[in-house]
Amino acid sequence: MSIVPSLAGKKASLKITACSMQGDSPSPDPSRAVSLLINPSELSFKRKVDFSGCVPLGDPGSGRNFNRVMPDELSFSTTFDGTGVVPVPLGMNLKPEVEDQLNDLMAVVAYDGTEHQPDVVQIVWGTLLFEGRLTDIDVDYTLFRPSGAPLRAKVNLAFQGYKSKQEAILEAGLSSPDLSHAVVVRDGDTLPLLCHRIYGDSHYYAEVARFNGLPGFRALRPGMTLHFPPLD
Missing domain, CATH: 3.10.350.10 (LysM domain)
Structure with a gap:
């Protein structure tokens, strides 16, 4: 996870952008991006260090041998809203129906049949800059029209960090x-x-x-x- 300058005094929406690959280096594609109407209230970042499973023979207590740093993990929750109660910022291209909003999100983060794996995405928000692939997405629908069409959905997203060779x-x-x-x-x-x-x-x-x-x-x-x- 890297840090980029934030825009002081201006509301910034969390933005997820799909990347095309130049060799094994990701390059953000602005034509395939979504911005969140409702930013996360909490965000979780995890980095884990992996050590070898066995303690060396005769080790006096210094511990296991270092093996590698595991890929970073990023997770957060957001709400997709189709009630019209939440004002849409100027310049944000947001479809009115929740299902259409979710389809736009999936088009950015989901499995890419040509690459046989999810696209690498770049996530930018405030001082956060994270590149990785989607590992989990859970959608809970919480409000509906009388017809049964969803008006609101809570979405939990988890990503695993990506690094080029x-x-x-x-x-x-x-x-x-x-x-x-x-x-x-x-x-x-x-x-x-x-x-x-x-x-x-x-x-x-x-x-x-x-x-x-x-x-x-x-x-x-x-x-x-x-x-x-x-x-x-």
Whole structure:
């Protein structure tokens, strides 16, 4: 999970965007996105460290050996409303019927037959930026028209975090004992400034630009993720 700047003083809706894959790196597709009318009141983030099951013979009490960091998990609940009681923000393309709203959500997060797995999605809300795949969705209908058509539904969503192979290798630090870093670019960031912040030396900016496949060290945009590999 990464952090992006929030918009102070302005209500921001949680947005879920499907990603197309460039190699094994996800790229958000703005044409396949949904914004929530009612933001979650609670949000759960989980990160688990996995250790090997056996304690080494003769271990004096230092514990089990580290195995790996498990994929992050994100879960939250929201309400889909078709009563018209909740005002729809300007610019939000929200269909009036709850079933249509749910179908739009499923079109973004559900199974992709061409890839034979759910699409990777990007979830952005306030300071949250999370990329992962849907693992669970539960829908509870709580209000109906006399005809039986649903007017309100509570939806529980759970996602498992996604990392490209390059990100996983970097975070594992397989090429060096030094730590690797993944940084989300903010307004005002420059590559020399970020290199100075992470390495203590701004002169590594050209190497970092090449590592991330940037056409130049000035080609930064807010929200993009840069990877800073361990120093040799």
